[in-house]
Amino acid sequence: xxxxxxxxxxxxxxxxxxxxxxxxxxxxxxxxxxxxxxxxxxxxxxxxxxxxxxxxxxxxxxxxxxxxxxxxxxxxxxxxxxxxxxxxxxxxxxxxxxxxxxxxxxxxxxxxxxxxxxxxxxxxxxxxxxxxxxxxxxxxxxxxxxxxxxxxxxxxxxxxxxxxxxxxxxxxxxxxxxxxxxxxxxxxxxxxxxxxxxxxxxxxxxxxxxxxxxxxxxxxxxxxxxxxxxxxxxxxxxxxxxxxxxxxxxxxxxxxxxxxxxxxxxxxxxxxxxxxxxxxxxxxxxxxxxxxxxxxxxxxxxxxxxxxxxxxxxxxxxxxxxxxxxxxxxxxxxxxxxxxxxxxxxxxxxxxxxxxxxxxxx
Amino acid sequence: xxxxxxxxxxxxxxxxxxxxxxxxxxxxxxxxxxxxxxxxxxxxxxxxxxxxxxxxxxxxxxxxxxxxxxxxxxxxxxxxxxxxxxxxxxxxxxxxxxxxxxxxxxxxxxxxxxxxxxxxxxxxxxxxxxxxxxxxxxxxxxxxxxxxxxxxxxxxxxxxxxxxxxxxxxxxxxxxxxxxxxxxxxxxxxxxxxxxxxxxxxxxxxxxxxxxxxxxxxxxxxxxxxxxxxxxxxxxxxxxxxxxxxxxxxxxxxxxxxxxxxxxxxxxxxxxxxxxxxxxxxxxxxxxxxxxxxxxxxxxxxxxxxxxxxxxxxxxxxxxxxxx
Amino acid sequence: xxxxxxxxxxxxxxxxxxxxxxxxxxxxxxxxxxxxxxxxxxxxxxxxxxxxxxxxxxxxxxxxxxxxxxxxxxxxxxxxxxxxxxxxxxxxxxxxxxxxxxxxxxxxxxxxxxxxxxxxxxxxxxxxxxxxxxxxxxxxxxxxxxxxxxxxxxxxxxxxxxxxxxxxxxxxxxxxxxxxxxxxxxxxxxxxxxxxxxxxxxxxxxxxxxxxxxxxxxxxxxxxxxxxxxxxxxxxxxxxxxxxxxxxxxxxxxxx
Numbered sequence: 058x059x060x061x062x063x064x065x066x067x068x069x070x071x072x073x074x075x076x077x078x079x080x081x082x083x084x085x086x087x088x089x090x091x092x093x094x095x096x097x098x099x100x101x102x103x104x105x106x107x108x109x110x111x112x113x114x115x116x117x118x119x120x121x122x123x124x125x126x127x128x129x130x131x132x133x134x135x136x137x138x139x140x141x142x143x144x145x146x147x148x149x150x151x152x153x154x155x156x157x158x159x160x161x162x163x164x165x166x167x168x169x170x171x172x173x174x175x176x177x178x179x180x181x182x183x184x185x186x187x188x189x190x191x192x193x194x195x196x197x198x199x200x201x202x203x204x205x206x207x208x209x210x211x212x213x214x215x216x217x218x219x220x221x222x223x224x225x226x227x228x229x230x231x232x233x234x235x236x237x238x239x240x241x242x243x244x245x246x247x248x249x250x251x252x253x254x255x256x257x258x259x260x261x262x263x264x265x266x267x268x269x270x271x272x273x274x275x276x277x278x279x280x281x282x283x284x285x286x287x288x289x290x291x292x293x294x295x296x297x298x299x300x301x302x303x304x305x306x307x308x309x310x311x312x313x314x315x316x317x318x319x320x321x322x323x324x325x326x327x328x329x330x331x332x333x334x335x336x337x338x339x340x341x342x343x344x345x346x347x348x349x350x351x352x353x354x355x356x357x358x359x360x361x362x363x364x365x366x367x368x369x370x371x372x373x374x375x376x377x378x379x380x381x382x383x384x385x386x387x388x389x390x391x392x393x394x395x396x397x398x399x400x401x402x403x404x405x406x407x408x409x410x411x412x413x414x415x416x417x418x419x
Numbered sequence: 420x421x422x423x424x425x426x427x428x429x430x431x432x433x434x435x436x437x438x439x440x441x442x443x444x445x446x447x448x449x450x451x452x453x454x455x456x457x458x459x460x461x462x463x464x465x466x467x468x469x470x471x472x473x474x475x476x477x478x479x480x481x482x483x484x485x486x487x488x489x490x491x492x493x494x495x496x497x498x499x500x501x502x503x504x505x506x507x508x509x510x511x512x513x514x515x516x517x518x519x520x521x522x523x524x525x526x527x528x529x530x531x532x533x534x535x536x537x538x539x540x541x542x543x544x545x546x547x548x549x550x551x552x553x554x555x556x557x558x559x560x561x562x563x564x565x566x567x568x569x570x571x572x573x574x575x576x577x578x579x580x581x582x583x584x585x586x587x588x589x590x591x592x593x594x595x596x597x598x599x600x601x602x603x604x605x606x607x608x609x610x611x612x613x614x615x616x617x618x619x620x621x622x623x624x625x626x627x628x629x630x631x632x633x634x635x636x637x638x639x640x641x642x643x644x645x646x647x648x649x650x651x652x653x654x655x656x657x658x659x660x661x662x663x664x665x666x667x668x669x670x671x672x673x674x675x676x677x678x679x680x681x682x683x684x685x686x687x688x689x690x691x692x693x694x695x696x697x698x699x700x701x702x703x704x705x706x707x708x709x710x711x712x713x714x715x716x717x718x719x720x721x722x723x724x725x726x727x728x729x730x731x732x733x734x735x736x737x738x739x740x741x742x743x
Numbered sequence: 744x745x746x747x748x749x750x751x752x753x754x755x756x757x758x759x760x761x762x763x764x765x766x767x768x769x770x771x772x773x774x775x776x777x778x779x780x781x782x783x784x785x786x787x788x789x790x791x792x793x794x795x796x797x798x799x800x801x802x803x804x805x806x807x808x809x810x811x812x813x814x815x816x817x818x819x820x821x822x823x824x825x826x827x828x829x830x831x832x833x834x835x836x837x838x839x840x841x842x843x844x845x846x847x848x849x850x851x852x853x854x855x856x857x858x859x860x861x862x863x864x865x866x867x868x869x870x871x872x873x874x875x876x877x878x879x880x881x882x883x884x885x886x887x888x889x890x891x892x893x894x895x896x897x898x899x900x901x902x903x904x905x906x907x908x909x910x911x912x913x914x915x916x917x918x919x920x921x922x923x924x925x926x927x928x929x930x931x932x933x934x935x936x937x938x939x940x941x942x943x944x945x946x947x948x949x950x951x952x953x954x955x956x957x958x959x960x961x962x963x964x965x966x967x968x969x970x971x972x973x974x975x976x977x978x979x980x981x982x983x984x985x986x987x988x989x990x991x992x993x994x995x996x997x998x999x
Contacts, residue, residue, distance in 0.1 A: 065539045065540055065541045065543070065544040066539070066544045066548070068541065069541055069544060069545060133509070136505040137505050137506060137507040139505070140504045140505040140506075141471065141475075141477070143477075236502075236504075236505075237502050238502050239500035239501055239502050239503070239674040239675075240674060241500060241602075242602055242603050243603070369601060369602060369603060373602070378505065378509075378510060379510045379672045381509065381510075382509030382510030382511040382512060382514075382672060383510055383511035383590070383672055384511075385509060385511065386509065386510075386511030386512050386590065389512065389534070389541075389542050389571075390534060390535045390540050390541075390542070391535075391572070391651075392535045392715055392730070393535045393536060393572040393573055393635070393651075393652070393653055393713070393715075393730055394572060394634070394635040394636075394651050394653065396653070396700065396713075396714070396715060396716055396730075397634035397635045397653040397654065397655070397698070398634050398635070399716065400634065400698055400699070400700055401632060401634040401698070404630075404698075405628050405629075405630075405632065408629060610822075611821065611822045611825050612822070613825060613859070614859075615829070615855050615856070615858045615859025615860075616855070618858035618859075618863075619844070619847055619851045619854065619855050619858060622850070622851050622854055622858065622865065622868065623847060623848060623851050625865055626848055626850055626851065626869075626886075626887050627848075627887065689863075690863055690864060690865040690868075691863050691864045691865075692864055692865050692866045693865050
């Protein structure tokens with residue numbers, strides 16, 4: 058006699074126990090500490106903070122540990138945690154012009170006030186596996202110099218002074234919040250930028266790359282890329298003025314894009330903008346390119362039908378937590394739908410066969 | 420007006436108030452339940468997992484969801500955008516249904532979760548556990564005893580009654596999505612009641628297959644106005660949607676809530692000469708003998724033997740008990 | 744007699760550039776008017792304004808509706824305008840791809856307008872579709888084929904059937920024979936002329952091809968730089984052009 062399958066609950070518990078064992082791996086190998094992940098897997102931590110939309114390196118490191126190094130899973134953990142946090146208020150906008158830069162480069166000017174600062178970059182490393190890293194031991198100390206005292210004004214501001222780049226309109230309006238209001242289209246630039254900064258790095262990268270290959274080309278130069286810490290200030294109502302509550306590391310990229318003018322705008326350079334938590338320059342540059350591609354309408358450019366110009370397409374598919382959830386849900390039981398399809402296909406087949414037999418008989 | 424009040428036959432719950440009522444809320448706001456009371460507000464340490472608010476979501480979020488639900492009930496079949504939260508379970512796994520359930524549940528409720536008609540499928544177990552932990556509500560497998568039923572892909576066989584709420588998990592709320600992928604365009608089509616394209620799809624099915632080749636998520640027209648996706652229930656369940664209970668649909672990833680109030684007209688789209696037929700496998704349940712229920716096909720050996728059993732496990736078990 | 748369409752003072756600009764300006768005319772039931780001019784003369788902008796695809800900056804487009812008599816379609820609500828667009832109005836695009844659903848069968852394409860206004864009997868819809876395919880010389884056995892499998896001329900004829908099936912009173916046509924071979928053009932023109940006469944249709948045809956208007960249009964409007972420079976009966980304008988631009992157009996010196 059057939060007995061319906063039971064015991065889903067026990068199976069789930071057992072699966073979780075096994076998962077915990079696998080997470081730990083071989084117990085004869087020392088366990089990773091959260092601090093080790095935070096310090097030595099810093100770029101993974103940065104990505105999790107950026108796409109998790111929560112600046113907390115320790116928590117991101119813990120999430121990476123819990124997720125066994127699956128970064129999208131770690132981002133998911135951070136997002137689910139973030140949504141339960143109470144909101145005390147909003148910080149003042151950060152002033153990236155006053156960033157303490159670890160890295161600052163411009164591709165448009167050989168030199169600029171504040172100079173070019175390479176910083177800790179992979180850019181000119183030869184991508185040869187360094188077997189020395191397999192052995193334990195400390196690297197030699199990096200050479201040091203005193204930081205320049207001179208300010209590092211934004212490169213695009215120098216173009217702006219000559220009226221060569223489009224002025225961005227300042228606004229005191231409270232920007233809409235992607236996490237508090239349903240996304241509706243057309244979304245507009247503030248929401249697009251929010252979606253892009255937490256968007257999947259791979260997706261935003263590919264979208265940006267597609268514009269470079271001709272699907273909505275927008276002639277970008279990296280006007281400036283800067284990475285460093287900025288203070289975060291918040292106005293405390295009881296005090297009536299802003300106080301510094303901490304600092305965050307950000308990567309900011311402004312692209313300068315050639316623009317020959319349109320029906321509504323004179324010839325000038327235009328901007329694409331990327332701003333991302335942590336040292337995340339691939340993402341920040343990608344974001345700037347995609348931002349610029351999505352601005353076609355406001356700048357009176359032609360819609361070339363390129364994917365990166367399509368706001369609804371880009372924004373609706375940029376979030377990896379949404380994407381992975383929906384993609385993976387097809388693993389869930391679909392017996393009922395499948396049974397309905399099965400009956401339908403059987404019926405259609407039976408009718409088709411009967412039709413063929415009749416034709417053969419005639 | 421309160422959501423609890425909408426559920427006829429069930430008294431309004433006291434003591435499930437809006438914790439931390441915001442002073443700036445204007446009078447025009449809809450208030451949903453009895454006034455603030457300390458017992459059930461905020462962090463409830465009496466429930467396991469009490470680090471979170473009752474039913475996980477904070478009160479402000481629940482209020483926002485209840486507003487969307489009420490709007491949905493006021494405009495049957497209309498997809499109300501809502502600020503779906505990120506839940507501790509993946510999008511596509513019932514985050515919409517979970518948020519709607521969280522907004523509806525009160526401590527006195529009796530909660531049932533089914534997936535594919537069964538209470539013990541893994542995702543149903545997981546969601547039921549989630550609310551046992553975060554809301555401490557009583558759970559049940561008995562359809563008749565439940566006040567809130569969350570479902571994925573089925574409507575229970577036992578007819579639902581006034582006072583019950585059926586919450587559907589919805590993957591893609593837009594019935595026109597696969598005819599027109601653009602949200603901006605489909606919203607316009609709904610607004611203008613421009614549904615010719617939907618019938619073109621059905622026409623194409625008949626032209627190609629001799630019949631409408633849609634077996635689940637079969638589109639319906641609600642109260643003569645909005646074309647609606649009933650979520651991927653088999654079309655066998657479509658006629659049950661004209662029912663006495665409130666039906667709420669939650670799509671978390673797509674940020675939409677919609678609803679069918681009790682006793683609302685729900686018509687499956689069809690042609691006069693190709694009328695809608697609610698199909699099922701031509702068998703009886705091998706366990707309880709029912710001939711009028713939706714069946715799972717079970718493969719019993721590697722020679723291809725198979726049997727058919729009720730997909731609604733509670734309905735089947737109840738019938739077996741009665742027969743024993 | 745009330746004009747079917749009464750157009751007054753239509754103006755549409757793009758930034759500083761004029762699309763069309765100061766256009767007005769009356770079109771009576773059963774009348775076919777041609778709008779000719781070179782590319783960029785504003786004739787397509789005008790047609791888009793008249794058909795409700797673009798909102799003009801100024802002017803009125805009054806249509807004699809069946810239910811309520813003359814109504815300005817510019818100020819009409821979007822649902823009303825859309826309803827007109829699938830009942831009393833028809834629009835034939837130059838490129839059939841813009842006017843057809845390429846992934847839907849020929850029968851479905853023709854049936855869509857019927858279903859949009861409430862037809863719910865599959866057999867009758869199919870019968871009507873078959874009849875209309877016949878009228879545009881597409882054989883019945885192609886009814887379940889998709890337009891992709893059709894030649895350019897067939898696609899254009901299918902687009903015409905899809906538009907005329909709802910029995911419209913006014914048809915807008917944008918270069919209906921553009922992009923077709925000369926022999927195919929001739930056959931299509933013949934067909935159009937037959938249908939227009941048989942159904943007593945009113946039509947506005949935008950084209951740069953004078954042969955098209957010679958065959959189909961009762962009256963002509965010649966446009967240049969967004970303005971109407973000459974109007975009159977077709978034969979009169981073509982045989983005795985008054986405006987220098989029309990003379991140039993007719994003498995075919997102008998490359999269009």
